[in-house]
Amino acid sequence: MTEGPEMSSLLVNESGRLIPGSVQYGIRRYVKPQGWMAEDTGMLQYVIAPEEKGGNRLELHFCITGNMYCKEQVGGCRECKAHNTANCPKQFESVDLLTFTFTPSVLAQFVKSRAASNTLADDVLTFRHTQSFSQLVPLCNRMRSVLDGITSHNYTDTLENIFVNAQTQMLLLYSLDCMLGEKEIDVITCKFLANGADRDKILKARDVLIEHIGEPITIKELSRKVAMNECYLKKGFKEMFGTTIFDFYQNQRMEHAKYLLYEKGLSVTEVSMMLGYSSISHFSTAFKKHTGLKPCELLLR
Known part of the structure; x- marks a missing residue:
């Protein structure tokens, strides 16, 4: 290695x-x-x-x-x-x-x-x-798929950062699952996920969330975009990705905020606006809850 x-x-x-x-x-x-x-x-x-x-x-x-x-x-x-x-x-x-x-x-x-x-x-x-x-x-098939995405995608700059963030979390999940021999994520407790078309809808929902990183989207809107019942969407997302839709979306937004602040050198005001927050204070509160730091403190590290 x-x-x-x-x-x-x-x-x-x-x-x-x-x-x-x-x-x-x-x-x-x-x-x-x-x-x-x-x-x-x-x-x-x-x-x-x-x-x-x-x-x-x-x-x-x-x-x-x-x-x-x-x-x-x-x-x-x-x-x-x-x-x-x-x-x-x-x-x-x-x-x-x-x-x-x-x-x-x-x-x-x-x-x-x-x-x-x-x-x-x-x-x-x-x-x-x-x-x-x-x-x-x-390296199971699902892990190979994630690695192929990371090595072969065509995204650049901001979109690359968002994409790699999401894929990296999947690598962590699959690696821990393989290491510990836990099979929970392979067990389909939601019967509707036995249908490949429904699993594809959940995957599409994740992609839609990433695409709307700066345009907050409600679960109702998300369910319409992927043509799936809200209840099924929430249950299926939690089972496939091990997290709620809200937590996944917030995590992606905050990780992207770090990138915009630290690597791109944008101001707190600019990042707050780009991520769709109604005020700087709301953004700063969410950022500190996720990272333990205020946005300005990240730049001092």
């Missing part, structure tokens, strides 16, 4: 994000070395190191091979732009290395009540498990 010295000269693209209080991630893309035989793999690392600079953290590492890309990163070459990728002279097979780092403050939002937390997953998310460990994460 580590970068070998023989791969350093083959790096063709690198991206990532480093925002205090948010999930940190990095993606490195290499030309696949000739004779490379390693299989796709994932690893979860749980680190207890309060004395270190990085402190306690949960890391996800993935190595994905076999994706095809054009060496002209923006838009591709002439053949790629003409959707004639089979004749692309600059196409190469890649090795993608992805790293995601979750801090205690980020993970705390997923545990509603520490007093009621009594599972290994809760102990990991709250860093009450006292020993560091590493564990391989099997």
Whole structure:
């Protein structure tokens, strides 16, 4: 999972994000070395190191091979732009290395009540498990789908940040599920979710929420857009994504707010308006509830 010295000269693209209080991630893309035989793999690392600079953290590492890309990163070459990728002279097979780092403050939002937390997953998310460990994460189809989305999407700038935020949470959910051997999210307690068309409606609802990150949308409006009963929509969303529609939407808005404030350098007023808040005070209250900081305090870290 580590970068070998023989791969350093083959790096063709690198991206990532480093925002205090948010999930940190990095993606490195290499030309696949000739004779490379390693299989796709994932690893979860749980680190207890309060004395270190990085402190306690949960890391996800993935190595994905076999994706095809054009060496002209923006838009591709002439053949790629003409959707004639089979004749692309600059196409190469890649090795993608992805790293995601979750801090205690980020993970705390997923545990509603520490007093009621009594599972290994809760102990990991709250860093009450006292020993560091590493564990391989099997790449199931649903996890591969999320990773493919992260490595192959066409979003840029603001939309890229929103998209990666949402996908990263799904990676965390699936990785913990695989690590702990818990099968709850595979069990369909809502009978209507046995229907593929209804599951697609729930997925569409998540996409609609992301698309309306700056235009607050009610559950009634959301249910109309995906043509699903409100009650079914709420129950199905909670079962598929492990969170309520409101909590998911608020989390995405606040994570995007961090990005706009810290990386894009926008003012609190501008971010408040972009995310559809009626007043700066309402935005600041929501931001502090989510991050533990006032918006202006983030910029001082």
